[in-house]
Amino acid sequence: MNRRGFVGAAGAAAGLGMLSGPAAALGRQPLLARVILDNDFAGDPDGLFQLAHHVLCRAVSIPLIIGSHLPAAFASGHDARDSANRAQELLRIMGLDRVHQPIAGAEAPIASRQAWTPSQASKAIVQEAMRADVHEPLFYAAGAGLTDLALAWLSEPRIGRRIKLLWIGGNTHPGHGNPGATPSEPEFNFSIDPVAAQVLFNESDIEIWQVPSNAYSQMLFSTAELAELGASGPLGAYLQAKVDAVPAMFASIPGVPPVPASDAYVLGDSPLVTLSALVPPMQPDTTSCRYVVMPKPLLQADGRYVARPDGRLMRVYTQIDAGLTFRDMLARFRLHGLGRL
Template sequence: MIISSHLPPRFGGPASAAEGMAKAKELLAVMKATGAAKLLAGSESSIPSRRSWKPGPATAAIVHEAMRAGRDDPLVYAAGAGLTELALAWLAEPRIGRRLKLVWIGGGEHAGTGYPPPGPDEAEFNVSIDPIAAQIIFNESDIDIWQVPRDAYRQILFTSAEMQDLATSGPLGRFLQGQLDGMASKLAKIPGFSAMPATEVHILGDSPLVTLTALLTPVQPDPSSSRYILKPTPHLLADGRYRENPNGRPMRVYTSIDASLTIRDMVSKFRARRKIP
């Protein structure tokens, strides 16, 4: 199941979640995997307030998957955007908390493990999509969290030269190159957003979702080549900062992602797609 997330208003229009679902459908078509996953467009706006919420388009589907009878392992919820849909599902049925593991690309740096990037002091992007949803997951739910904060996901770098080479591997490589090449021009049209400086790398920051869920050791399954710390889940503030909470449930905060493994796997899989008729 693939659920699209809305974007903050200045980055996406009133139907950004629907546009995300259409993009996922387009990608599956390029992969010749149409119909391989159920596609759902998520909510088109963030949760307005803690006391004002209603189930979203994906709420029932998430609850159903988490609560399916006979599930031995927790449902892995891999999130590379905002947490609106997961928060709405937990609010609708809190029992899913112990049946879920959230692997989340998002959140700012934790004290002692990383430094924020240069530039304005602002909330990390995926937190900013829906701060209230992120607060619900961190501060109220009992969901097991594996977090890849900004300092960790920014480690997944892929050079422009590597991208040009990968684009020769087939339709999937060309599709990715087209998406990355168009990013700068799209961002330049956003009011108040600084133009992207010239650089020779792309940040493939959502790729750790694959590293941490699929590239596991066959014995005692775990993403053993990436590094994390265990800490009590802190209290997440409205501005995206953390307040330490010694009594919080344990969470993983990843400090280092095995970028080499991640990129090698991606490139090999892209090249293998050439053989699919």
Template sequence: MTRVPTPAETEAVRAARTWKLGETPWQVIPPIGAPRARVIVDNDFSGDPDDLYQLVHHVLSPSVDVRLVVASHLRPGDPFDPGEQQAANAAAVARDVFARMGLESADAIVEGANEPLSDRATPRPAPAVDAIIAEALRDDVATPLFYVAGGGLTDLASAWLREPRIAERLTLVWIGGGEHEGLAVPPPGAMPIEYNLLIDVAAAQVVFADSAIPVWQVPRDVYRQCLVSDAELRLRVATAGPLGRYLYDEVAEVMRAVSSYLGGAAETYALGDSPLVLLTALQSVFEPDPASSRYVARPTPAIGDDGGYVDVAGARPMRVYTWVDTRLMFEDLYLKLAEFGRWQTATDAATAAWEVTR
């Protein structure tokens, strides 16, 4: 549903004020200290626009060093993007977001595979797979590496199939998978296989059962907690400069498109990918952890072909989040958008005064 721009359209919306990843020119009071963690962002940016909010929020968060942005595919024929070049479309959308932000770091955007795994033993080649392996195997940095995924897991699974050593070098934070028995029940009319899992069931089977990658999972019942109201989006997002208006309009377009099929307009939208920011960039100062959210520790299950969980004796532990701190997560997003919007729309004189105060 997110509109895929042409290169000319992206150039037309390129912001005048520029910056690069690792810089924070919009902050009057600069951040204290260096980033505490590295992040690889993986999302299907030509799909549900909640991933645009997550991407913007992550790159506006100075506590993490965004190393790569993996543009990944949706399931074949997905209503959001039914084309055959979904990963290429996702990369075009991500570059467009960077241009709107004046962010001159498009080299961090890497294209993933356009198809799911054919089986659990054969990786899909893609530029993203090479980049994931290279970042995970770096020996010149000590900061932890989080792989944050808001869609399918094709490119991470392919990277592990190519180089299993990456399992020791990163933690997966994944928005996806169905409800766990004893913790939650599916919503009314739920898809039999959860949306993100359905993108590539085999890839999730590789990551959960075949690999030793540590997993922090945000299943469907938890990402559905991440509701914002249309009033919030109108007053806290659409008013935050041209970037905020773009983000609002992308969600509004989806709402208009589905309202006739769902019995009328709704006043809420789930920004379900935003916990990827909460669980990595918004950790506690002392004893760093996503301390304001709740999880249970469980043995990592295998995933059946039907999308269900299969117990595995002696499996490595994983985190299953049961509740996320939406107040911290969304208030931080709104304030960062407002701060960035003020800087981006400031007059030249105001910008000069801004720089003097830094």
């Protein structure tokens, strides 16, 4: 697979500025990338940690933040609006609500390959992807379903060569998980909109960097670290409260078993920050993480993969640098609380 288009002098300058100069100096240097954020911020709170971390990274710009819907089985009909509102609530606590204005994505999954309607969010995605006045590569960082990106590509297939998908989702690929880790059911983020995922895997020419379930489940953040974060100020207290509320949230969903006590929580959406922003300066690629390159498989309606040797190449991440990710996250939260970021 070819190295990312941003490998070169512009990316190196952005990385060097991030490491050796004040944050304000980056405004005079090319940025590493543009990153559209798409997540179910009103669902599992790991997306809120990712959002708070991402907006404090100075090597990337964030032109769009999209709140997305939950699976139809327990959707409210206004999940996307709730997600956008939850993101705005977090940004308000951080004092960044005038910098970013999240928008709501589609409120339901794509009904079928033949029955789809563009959303306001998908129109905004197309507009950003087709811009001719910017040169930074465009990432689409998705921590939940893929409805709005699929709608955008169906509306305007030309965006395929102009956008890269980073997706937290999908079952473990055969041979790349722990022994015996064969999926017995569709992975959660895939199940949010199977048709959208199939469109992007099976039809689109969008380059995919996938972080499947065996990789994102490595992102363990201890409850002791969470308690320290919660005592650090308003942002930390807000994030801890959202994690503390998870058992009650799951208890309200019919058929979901009780959440057992644990000393760790999976911040599974945080690799979106790692892969888009936390890269070395001289050769800005995800060198601290591990991935395999494979042809895009055919994605089945139940989430299984069927090998397709002639498929476009994609990255499948097998290991994420959790240490770097969480050290950087906590440092940025501390600096933000001190007014230095």
